[in-house]
Amino acid sequence: MNWEYYSFPSLVDSHLCNNLNETLSLESWWRGLSGMSQSTGSVSNAVDFDLPDEILTVIPTDPYQQLDLARKITSMAIASRVSALESDSSRLRHKLQEKDRIILDLEERLSSLTRACHQSESTLNNALNENVAFLSLLTSHVPSF
Numbered sequence: 001m002n003w004e005y006y007s008f009p010s011l012v013d014s015h016l017c018n019n020l021n022e023t024l025s026l027e028s029w030w031r032g033l034s035g036m037s038q039s040t041g042s043v044s045n046a047v048d049f050d051l052p053d054e055i056l057t058v059i060p061t062d063p064y065q066q067l068d069l070a071r072k073i074t075s076m077a078i079a080s081r082v083s084a085l086e087s088d089s090s091r092l093r094h095k096l097q098e099k100d101r102i103i104l105d106l107e108e109r110l111s112s113l114t115r116a117c118h119q120s121e122s123t124l125n126n127a128l129n130e131n132v133a134f135l136s137l138l139t140s141h142v143p144s145f
Contacts, residue, residue, distance in 0.1 A: 049056075060066055 051059075060069060
């Protein structure tokens, strides 16, 4: 169906249609409903979109062009957000790799210190056993009085 031109009865918008046979383009009907002025493309006092006049003067008056512009702006915003999220994700992955490297380094140090502790404990036990053996040897060779 071609929606470019469509006949709207006067009941739709009485200030747009003067009689039942008037044929309006969808564009002019939309402009009338949205309060857009055909000549300047600015918003009338009936509808306030809270947009600065500088923006309203560059927005196309055709609603399809407005929708296309909105789609492009939305695509740009989404692409920008995705790019920012990818950047954050990359930064966080890098931080995670750095933390993993630190954890591995600390685990290696812990393992090394544990081995050194076991080795020192073993050396101490050997020294104690030698001292006990030496003491028992001394006590066994001492003459009694």
